[in-house]
Structure formats: structure tokens, C-alpha cells
Amino acid sequence: MSNSNKYDTAFIETFQVDAQQLSGLQYQDIKEWDSIGHMQLMSVLEEAFSVELDIDDIIDFSSYEKGKEILSKYGVSMANE
């Protein structure tokens, strides 16, 4: 599974959303992405990509797109897949 697919799957399974809803999705846009959902998403992503996210990055992780940018700092690239 590509990194993009893993990333999308984390959102889809954590928040029970469709792939079509992901683009532009921001924290608290949907009721499932609340503070608890946010922590669950962080845990799923950490496990999926074998990384440990820094607290500042967890706080900055405010949207679907921003998350990709943050993960790239941990060597998780989703470009050109």
C-alpha cells in the first residue's frame, strides 16, 4: 500500500468518512474529528508510518493537507506515488 493510501485509510477508518470528503478536510469540520478523534488519528498514523509525532506537530496538524506536510518532515513522502 502506498503512503498516500495509508494516509487516506487512516482518515477514512478513524472518522468513518468517504475518500471524496478528504480534500480540504479540517479539524472539527466533522463531529468525528474532535479532540479525542484527533488523538486517535495521531495514534493510527504513528503506527501506520512507524513514527512518533512531536507535540508541536500534533497541534499544527489542523487539516488533511497540513498533515501531509507534517509527515514529510518525518520522511513520509506522498509526492510522485
Next chain:
Amino acid sequence: MNETTDTSQVMSFDTMGIQACQRNRYPLLFVDQIVEAVPGKSARGVKCFTYNEWFFPAHFDDEPNVPGFILVECLVQTFIMSFLCIDEYKGKKTNFVSIDNVKFKRKVVPGDRLEVDATLDHFKRGIAKGHAESYIDQELVCQADFVVTIPDVLDGFRPKSSRA
């Protein structure tokens, strides 16, 4: 991995010590003693029931026994001691996220001494996951899996920007 991995310090708490760690109070405090707490790992608690408990006359007048929701509270109040005994979290309020796989195996009546074994499976960023079982004379009474949060801790990880 749990945030606290130093399990070398085994603790115990009397009722005042318990109340220094957690915020439950009469008439909703359902653990008398923590006989062993391993910070970030586990807790063992005791709750003794007498007919003086406020709920026995109502549940039921002709057959007093402990209501199921109180048996679940007994489990979770011991469970939360596995992380609220850590200095950083002492005195913080907790909220339920989920209770799963709850099973009741026998009645608890006045005179019973309930022993609770709780295990903290995962604790990170204010979210605790684990399970607990209770016993009377080594006979299983009740068991459940829990996810519990510390809202104060969770808030520290909330994204700054949102549309809400």
C-alpha cells in the same frame, strides 16, 4: 508503550489518598482502598459493601444488591488509579470514551468484599485504554474494557486552528 514506564514504585492508598488522586466523592466514590498501584501499569482495589449504602433500600427493597452501573464504576475507579497515581496527573478529572465487553457474572449483596484488578494497556496523550475484572472470594463478578480520557491533558494537543 505507556508514557510512564517506570514500574519500580509500587504504591498503596487509603480513602483519603484515593481522593487526593481522583475526583469522585460520596455518594459516588466506589473504591475504599488501593492495595497496590503500579504507576502506568496496573491497580488493585477493594470496595466493601454494607447495607448502609444509599442504593440498597431502593435496589431492591426485598432483595438488596449492587446495581450494575455501580459495579462498572467500581472497575473504572480502580482502573483510573493506575495513572492518576502519577504525580503529573493527580487530582485530574477523567471522562469515559467507551465501555466495551461488559459482563456481569454474579450478584453483589450487603456484606460482600469486592476486589478489583485493573490493567492499563495503553496510556498516551491523556487517553487511557485498559481493562478490569472484579471478584468476590476469587469468583468473577464483573469485567469490562475501558477507554478513558483526561480532558486537561487532551486539550494540550488540540490543533490551534479550526473552523469551529
